[in-house]
Amino acid sequence: MPEQPVTATSPEHPTHxxxxxxxxxxxxxxxxxTGVLAAHDGNITESQQFGSPTxxxxFLRVQVASGADRAELESALAPVAEQFDMTWSLDVVGRAVPTVIMVSTAAHCLNDLLFRQRSGALPIDVVAVVGNHEALRPLAEFYGVPFHHVPVxxxxxxxxxxxxxxxxEESGAELVVLARYMQILSDELCTALSGRVINIHHSFLPSFKGAxxxxxxxxxxxxxxxxxxxxxxxxxxxxPIIEQEVERVDHTRHPSDLVGIGQDVEARTLARAVRWHAEHRVLLDGKRTVVFR
Amino acid sequence: MPEQPVTATSPEHPTHxxxxxxxxxxxxxxxxxTGVLAAHDGNITESQQFGSPTxxxxFLRVQVASGADRAELESALAPVAEQFDMTWSLDVVGRAVPTVIMVSTAAHCLNDLLFRQRSGALPIDVVAVVGNHEALRPLAEFYGVPFHHVPVxxxxxxxxxxxxxxxxEESGAELVVLARYMQILSDELCTALSGRVINIHHSFLPSFKGAxxxxxxxxxxxxxxxxxxxxxxxxxxxxPIIEQEVERVDHTRHPSDLVGIGQDVEARTLARAVRWHAEHRVLLDGKRTVVFR
Amino acid sequence: MPEQPVTATSPEHPTHxxxxxxxxxxxxxxxxxTGVLAAHDGNITESQQFGSPTxxxxFLRVQVASGADRAELESALAPVAEQFDMTWSLDVVGRAVPTVIMVSTAAHCLNDLLFRQRSGALPIDVVAVVGNHEALRPLAEFYGVPFHHVPVxxxxxxxxxxxxxxxxEESGAELVVLARYMQILSDELCTALSGRVINIHHSFLPSFKGAxxxxxxxxxxxxxxxxxxxxxxxxxxxxPIIEQEVERVDHTRHPSDLVGIGQDVEARTLARAVRWHAEHRVLLDGKRTVVFR
Amino acid sequence: MPEQPVTATSPEHPTHxxxxxxxxxxxxxxxxxTGVLAAHDGNITESQQFGSPTxxxxFLRVQVASGADRAELESALAPVAEQFDMTWSLDVVGRAVPTVIMVSTAAHCLNDLLFRQRSGALPIDVVAVVGNHEALRPLAEFYGVPFHHVPVxxxxxxxxxxxxxxxxEESGAELVVLARYMQILSDELCTALSGRVINIHHSFLPSFKGAxxxxxxxxxxxxxxxxxxxxxxxxxxxxPIIEQEVERVDHTRHPSDLVGIGQDVEARTLARAVRWHAEHRVLLDGKRTVVFR
Structure with missing residues (x-):
């Protein structure tokens, strides 16, 4: 998880x-x-936990309304975190996560993500769209998002x-979404952005890896x-898999039909994964994910 | 929730x-x-909570492994329960809930529940099957369950x-399941068994109430x-609705086909509701249910 | 079904x-x-039929590749149609059906339909968007569709x-889609456009009719x-119902969450209904529909 | 497809x-x-076809009510079949297909198939259950089916x-169902029973082949x-795959939970495949199946 910016709060207006x-x-x-949270008049509104037997x-995810500010909470939580050897993060519920979306020519996932952001269904702030083709520039610009053409x-x-x-880095993006971006990232880039890049693969993995x-x-x-x-x-x-979805097909479907049917499934699956990530609902448990839906 | 029997435990063998x-x-x-539980060396293995805005x-459901016995836990929890004005219950995870199943002539739900009980997929102990017809006696008896013919x-x-x-009462049943029992219970009986009777209705309520x-x-x-x-x-x-499920149909289906298709959905839906109830995952919030799946 | 325009074809290039x-x-x-079709060298590529017992x-839907033109096929089919007292229509596979979309302020269905049209997943030609509010003008215009503000x-x-x-009438629209249009059409308009207006209702009818x-x-x-x-x-x-879809929710969902979850289901359900209608897959059987998916 | 027995019919009572x-x-x-069928006063009640581009x-499946008997229909269809080089079969709608079910120790699929047969939801006649263990003898015998213990x-x-x-061969079985039978059949047996053996694999193939x-x-x-x-x-x-089904799981599920959840999916998936096969709805198109649902 990347560093979160400090968020201002005041005792008069409890933060979530x-x-x-x-x-x-x-x-x-x-x-x-919960002792730390109770000591700061925290009212827990949502809480999920999981002990992984493997x-x-x-793993714990807690939403809590509290008048305490970030500094107070962080300094109160730090000793507990150290005592239990925790990896942890604190964010404001609903904060829009700065996000870069990478695309090639297929528009369905980009259209879906931008529309959901605008309608308030997705707590992300798309700060840039990067395409290795020019095709999706008009769509990005319709939503007021800068488009960068980076051919490869x-x-x-x-x-x-x-x-x-x-x-x-310049845009401050915390998340990169590969929205049917048809280039393979190098190992170096994968490492540099580890845990911050979400991809959509157009099959029910591990079936049908590759092209x-x-x-x-x-x-x-x-x-x-x-x-x-x-x-x-x-x-x-x-x-690590965040989300999967399927759709029924039958013998009448050509491969090109499957591509069309699949686009709906891809867009829905990616949107859910991005939302859960942006809401801090996805935690890594080795090669597996814990998803507190 | 009915009274739970006292369950023996010992410090050497923590109970779940x-x-x-x-x-x-x-x-x-x-x-x-969690303070009470921690004071009894309780290790929380599952926890879910919900604050109902309406x-x-x-609402809270906690699974906890502890060497403390029922009396110790109950006396430690009682002051907290009083302080917060709680309705609460304590049971052993996986205890088979004594259950009476009521039937008429349709076998699918009864067959499903008895099979699941035998294969260990449903923590119930079917202590009796009551039918207003004789038709399902052989099925009950194949599973070793007494069958009572109570015509109405x-x-x-x-x-x-x-x-x-x-x-x-004589069988000590804590739960009554109406597995396509085609008689309407009187208000008196509904009141006497309030919160302990689960029915399966063969429609997606509130559509298509009645016959x-x-x-x-x-x-x-x-x-x-x-x-x-x-x-x-x-x-x-x-x-209060515990669970609902649907299945796709099309114009080619006669009403009699729908009956057949519906039987699968009914059996699955009822089995889930019974399991969640028996695992204490269903809590009442007025006319609605909280289901900690 | 509305009148279909005459489509030119030639023996050298068989029409579908x-x-x-x-x-x-x-x-x-x-x-x-099939005798008429075989007599015109028709190669049947898809055929579905249904005899309604109620x-x-x-009901029959046939896709056939034939070098015959519309006039030849119509004059050959006419005697058969008369003999069997048929209601029938003949169209070219994939012809984009001229369509008017009516909206209020919610954008999700309009966005979905326009995007699918552009990506070739929906054989419609949106000739106009009519809104009783101005809110969706930019979206319509991004897709190059005239927007008419008709307040009510x-x-x-x-x-x-x-x-x-x-x-x-002026746009030659054969289909009107109410994409979350929040006005009730008068009986007169319903009659004038009978069989040509598709609505999306945001519930699983017949549950929860109305507002x-x-x-x-x-x-x-x-x-x-x-x-x-x-x-x-x-x-x-x-x-008559064309298509229905559901999505699972639980006790944690506020009504406002349901609205958001429902938007996905609404858009998908409406898009399917519109596609099936535009592909001549929906036939009326009294108050019910035959859908040759 | 195996040979079908001759079925008696009479002009007074049309056969389906x-x-x-x-x-x-x-x-x-x-x-x-359809010309042959019309010449025998055949009334087509269901018809599906498919031209495989690959x-x-x-492929054609027709249900037709006709007073003609098998010999009449067969001799009338034979020239057409020869003309078009058809592989074809003629059966009576709803005839119970003689079936052998093979099992090991897991009961869920056997229980499901036997229950559906008894309740009339599956047009098969289970003539024998063969187990390489004794465990499921009581279940088979409850349904009046001979159980053969054939250890391997x-x-x-x-x-x-x-x-x-x-x-x-002795039982006249036309179909063999592997209902979680945990032995691999030899190539010789696969060849001898080619097209007549249906298996249920407990994964979404091609993911997770093998054990x-x-x-x-x-x-x-x-x-x-x-x-x-x-x-x-x-x-x-x-x-060749006949049917697939999935069920959602999450991070909380142990492998043993997956086994339990999977049992429902396995039983449903197998029952559908067996029904479609027994209703002559499954035709082979190379390594793929055409399923006229």
């Missing part, structure tokens, strides 16, 4: 905070954390990725097609 | 407890409860219900049919 | 035709129709509807919310 | 026939077939398969688990 943490599981974690780690060839890939990283998954699905004669949204790691199509 | 409670919402509830009530006519309804209530819902659905030309499992109250088909 | 018909059911219909009517008050309703009817269905659904504590797309008749929310 | 066929696609097939084959070890596999083939698919699914952190019913070929888990 979201606290997420993970740590080795042992008794007393919830009591300790990793032995404990084998020869220019390193430069293009440097420019992308520059855009991310042309709908054609693979058609060849195999599957009766459901799907999409998978996952964090990007250096290991292609193997990153 | 499930605590559920509801009370007027105010700060400090979770901290107070009723102003707070207008003239004998009061006697039949008295006999039913006798069976419930022959699949025929009503066919007449209206709906594209999805459904089933609704709910607590029984004196107000027919208006009790 | 779609023929739909309904008539009283009796033996020999398919053989007679109405006694037979009780006093001006008759004039507004006359203007609407004028827009439909504020998500609030009704929340009050009743349902576990699934839905949307219904139907032809508009003078009988509000009672027109 | 189901005709399925496939052949190289070319114009005139439907007209020729294989170039045409590496040393006895050939003998066991010979015995199995003997049971299939312990739910553990594989858990390790990968998928958000949906599934089941796949397919024809058995010598190529393990690669046979």
């Amino acid at each position: 905070w979201v606290l997420t943490l993970s740590c080795p599981d042992r008794p007393g974690i919830v009591h300790a954390v 990793s032995g780690r404990f 060839t084998t020869a220019t890939k390193a430069d293009a990725e440097a420019r992308l990283l520059g855009i991310v 042309r998954p709908y054609h693979q699905a058609h060849d195999r004669g599957v009766k459901l097609i799907g999409a998978t949204s996952h964090y990007v790691t250096g290991d292609l199509d193997e990153g | 407890w499930v605590l559920t409670l509801s009370c007027p919402d105010r700060p400090g509830i979770v901290h107070a409860v 009723s102003g009530r707070f 006519t207008t003239a004998t309804k009061a006697d039949a219900e008295a006999r039913l209530l006798g069976i419930v 022959r819902p699949y025929h009503q659905a066919h007449d209206r030309g709906v594209k999805l049919i459904g089933a609704t499992s709910h607590y029984v109250t004196g107000d027919l088909d208006e009790g | 035709w779609v023929l739909t018909l309904s008539c009283p059911d009796r033996p020999g219909i398919v053989h007679a129709v 109405s006694g009517r037979f 008050t009780t006093a001006t309703k008759a004039d507004a509807e006359a203007r609407l009817l004028g827009i439909v 504020r269905p998500y609030h009704q659904a929340h009050d009743r504590g349902v576990k699934l919310i839905g949307a219904t797309s139907h032809y508009v008749t003078g009988d509000l929310d009672e027109g | 026939w189901v005709l399925t066929l496939s052949c190289p696609d070319r114009p005139g097939i439907v007209h020729a077939v 294989s170039g084959r045409f 070890t590496t040393a006895t596999k050939a003998d066991a398969e010979a015995r199995l083939l003997g049971i299939v 312990r698919p739910y553990h594989q699914a858990h390790d990968r952190g998928v958000k949906l688990i599934g089941a796949t019913s397919h024809y058995v070929t010598g190529d393990l888990d690669e046979g």
Whole structure:
């Protein structure tokens, strides 16, 4: 999780905070954390927890309304966090996460994300759209978002990725969404942006990894097609899965039909993954995700 | 919630407890409860909570492994419960809830519940099957469950219900499941067994209340049919909904097809509602339910 | 079904035709129709039929590639149609149906329909957007569609509807889509446009007719919310249902959450209904629809 | 498709026939077939067709009520079948297909199939249950079906398969259902019973082939688990897929939970595949299936 900016609050206007943490599981974690929150007149409005039997780690997500400001909460939570060896983050509920969306030529995911942002259904602030083609510039500009054309060839890939990283850093983006971006990120970039890049793969992973998954699905004669949204790691199509969805198809469907049907599923699946990430509902448990929906 | 029997435990073998409670919402509830649990070396394995904005009530379900016995936990929790004006119950996770299943002639729900109980997928102990017809006696007896034939006519309804209530009381049943039982319970019986009777209605309520819902659905030309499992109250088909499910249908389906398709949905929906009830995952919030799935 | 324009074709370039018909059911219909098509070197690529046991009517939809032109096919089919007392229509597969979309302030359905049209997923040609508010003008204009602001008050309703009817007639629209248009059409307009107006109702009809269905659904504590797309008749929310869809919700959802969740379901449901209508897959069987998906 | 027994019929009582066929696609097939049916006073009640663009084959399934008997229809259809080089079969709608079910120790699929047969939801006649364990004998016998215990070890596999083939032949079974049978059939047996063996695999193929698919699914952190019913070929888990279904899971589920959740999906998926096969709704198009649902 990236650093969160400091948010101003005042005792007169309680802020709605979201606290997420993970740590080795042992008794007393919830009591300790809720003790800190109660001491700051915190009213817990939502709370979810999970003890992972495979990793032995404990995960907690709490929404709490409190008049305390960030500094007070952080200094009160710090000793508890140290005592239990926690990885943790504190944010304001509903804060729009600065986001860069990367695209090629397919518009459906970009259109869906921009529309949801505008209608208030997605707590992100799209600060830039980056395309390796010009095709989606008008759509981005209709929504008032700067569009950067960053073409990629084998020869220019390193430069293009440097420019992308520059855009991310200058724009203050905390999240990068690959919205059917048809280039593979280098290991270096995956590492630099680790945990901050969400991709949509157009198959029900681990089925049909790699290219042309709908054609693979058609060849195999599957009766459901799907999409998978996952964090990007250096290991292609193997990153931790955030969300998956399927749609029924039958023998009458050509591969090109599957592409069309799949677009709906892709857009829905990606939008959910992005929303849950932006709401701090997704925590990493090794190669798996904990999703507090 | 009915009284729970006292369960023996020992410090050497921690018991896995499930605590559920509801009370007027105010700060400090979770901290107070987790404090009691921490003081008894309780390790929380699952916890869910909800503050209802419509009723102003707070709901909590906690699973906790603790070496403390029931008496210790109850006496430690009692002051907190009093302080916050809680309705609460404490049970052992996985205890099979003594259950009476009531049937007429349709076998699908009974078959499903008995099979799930035997395969360990449903924490109930079916202590009796009561039928107003003899048809399902062989099925009950195959699973080793006593079958009581209690026919009902207008003239004998009061006697039949008295006999039913006798069976419930003598068998120690805490739950009554109406598994396509085609008689309407009297207001008196509904009151006597309030919160302990689960019904399956063969429509997506509130659509198609009353008789022959699949025929009503066919007449209206709906594209999805459904089933609704709910607590029984004196107000027919208006009790709090626990679970609903639907299945796609099309114009080719006769009402008799809908009946067949619906049987799958009914059985699944009822099984889920019964399991969640038996696992203390369903709490009442006025006319609505809180379901900690 | 409205009149279809004559489409030019030539023997060298076979046209892909779609023929739909309904008539009283009796033996020999398919053989007679396929005989006409075979006599014109027609290659049937898709065919669906249904004999309705409730109405006694037979329904057929055939897609056929043939070098014959419209006049030849129509004059060859006419005697068969007369013999069997058919209601029938002939169109070119994939022809974009001229469509007027009516809106108020909610953008999700309009955005979805316009995006699908542009990406080629919906065989409609949106010739005008009519809004009783100005809010959605920019969206319509981004897609290059003329926007007409036709405000409606009780006093001006008759004039507004006359203007609407004028827009439909002048634009040559064959279909009117109410994409969350928050005005009730008069009986006169419903009659004038009978079978050509599709609405999206934001509930799983027949549950929660009328206003504020998500609030009704929340009050009743349902576990699934839905949307219904139907032809508009003078009988509000009672027109023939084309498509329905649901989405799971739980106790944590406020009515405002349901509104947001419902928007996705509404847009998807309406898009499917519009596509099936535009592809001549929806035929009326009294108050019910036959949908050849 | 196996040979169908001759079924008696009389002109006074029309029989409801189901005709399925496939052949190289070319114009005139439907007209020729419906001509034969019309000449025998056939009233078509259901008809579905499909031209496969990948294989170039045409597939047809027709239900037709006719007073003609099997011999009359067969001799009238034979010339057409020869003309178009058809593979075809003629059966009586609803005839119960003699079926052998093979099991190991898991009861859920067997219970589901036997219950559906008894309740009339599945047009099969289970003539024998074969188990490599004794565990499911009581369940088979409750439904009045002979149970054969045929244990399998590496040393006895050939003998066991010979015995199995003997049971299939002596019982006149046309279909063999592997209802969580935990032995792999030899290539010889797969060939001998080609197109007549349906398996249920407990994953969403092609994900998680082979053993312990739910553990594989858990390790990968998928958000949906599934089941796949397919024809058995010598190529393990690669046979033509008939039906697939999924169910949502989340991070809280242990592999053992997935097994339990999966049982419902497996039973439903297998029951659908068996029903469609028994109703002659499944036709083979190379490695893919055409399913006329």
